[in-house]
Amino acid sequence: MSAPLVSILTPSLNQAAHVEDCLASVRSQDYGEIEQVVVDGGSTDGTLETIRRYEGERCRLLVREGTSQAEALNIALAESRGELIGWLNTDDAYFSVDAVSTAVRRFAASPECLGVYGDAVVADERGRVLRHVCTSARSLLPVAFTSPVVQPSVFLRRLALGDRLVREDLHLMLDYELWLRLARQGSLCKVGRILAIDRDYPGRKIRGSLERQRAEVRLLIEEYGAGLESPHPARRAASAWLRRARGVREVLTFERNYRLSFACEVDARWRRAVRQLLLPQRFLHVG
Template identity: 35%
Template sequence: MNIIQPFAKQPLVSIVTVALNAEAHLAQNIESVRGQTYPRVEQIIVDGGSKDGTLDVIERYKNVIARYVSEPDNGIYDAMNKGIRMAGGDVLGLLNADDFYPRPDVISQVMQTFQRTGADAVFADLVVVDRARPERIVRYYDSSGFHPGRFAQGWMPPHPTFFVLRKHYETLGLYRTDYKIAADYELLTRFLARHKLVYARIPRVLVHMRSGGVSSRNIMSNWILNREIVRACQENGIQTNMLRLLCKYPRKFLEYFRRPDLEVKR
């Protein structure tokens, strides 16, 4: 197990944001990063060559964005890798263009958790919100039941809440671009199960994610997702099959009815 010593100084946190035709929601994303109380945060934006007003939004915020690029890419995971390579932080997180941090103390709490626990990675809870009405919670993704054995059941921590020390991307690798939908699943499986990074969980909602992600569009997408989850597990030494993945659906169904106790977790 790779237990690290607490940080000797206040580290830089890089937030990588991948965007494509994200004009409608990118400003809220940037404002949520800009408003963080943690003093050392940079945001990297990787735009895949948007045709709407995304670049106008980026131009409007160019003084608060550390670095950005706008060019065609080979998919979302290629764009994520590009952003990670551009980032200068000691700790990296990813926040897609439609998503946002609900409070200004999110990154401060993440960094306090790294400091207190000496973990390699930190994750938390997430809520999926209505795309047009983000104040309306659609689904509560509670990460409290996670342990690496759950990967075999198709269950992982909420990827947008996942922060990890930069050095682990450098030693364990980036996102696999030969996956269409589940490269995030493969990376977390590789980091937390195969290489057994030490992780800590924050029992609090840290990200609001708008509904309609790439892996939740239709039956075919879910079929591809589950096939790739089986592959990700097998390539990282975890035995599973499509039948075992059915175990995740009752829990996932209940997520649409549960709600976080925001008063307790504040």
């Protein structure tokens, strides 16, 4: 049986500082059957020039001025040919060179899985790895403000998507809605490896949009019949700390267990361990 084509869908707009890391992480993958479809909404900061340097066998660029992130993703899906689908924003990246091949192997071993996801790491604006994020699709309900699945670490079967990837009426919770929609249809299966880097920095879209996020969370609660997550503060804090503690081993063994897909910054082990356990949550918007 031939290897399935994996299409990586990338919406793009004015991310000159980060887009090369995204593109390099796809180019360096050890899996051969990959296409990256980048749909740019009219960048003016040098992003397009960087993308054009990567155009070729693995990367196609479509410029659609004025498109939103959701519109760009759905255009990319329509233009793609892959049996399996990944979604990688221009400020995110795959963590290791085997991220895609790891997901493909899990799909082959588990035909019932509509989606495959892994853990992630959070990186800062310059690409320094801050901490490990332990993910779990089992925690999708009740609906929370933060997705328990990290978006760039997810791969999906095209057959589960129909003619769209995300809803175009959503701005901040479009990934969470996608996970809920797929979980209604079938299984989302986890692999026990870090697959992606989720970048957190002052200009990130999720920051400064609390009222819109609240409105979209209420919409998901109405549509999917699940109440807002409201555990006791002590229980919530304990759960978050346990998730962090589980990641200590991962952050201490990056060099042994992973071949990094681009030149992200991984500093001293003791610094990683301290950040994993102690970095204040206000600096991070994942996990």
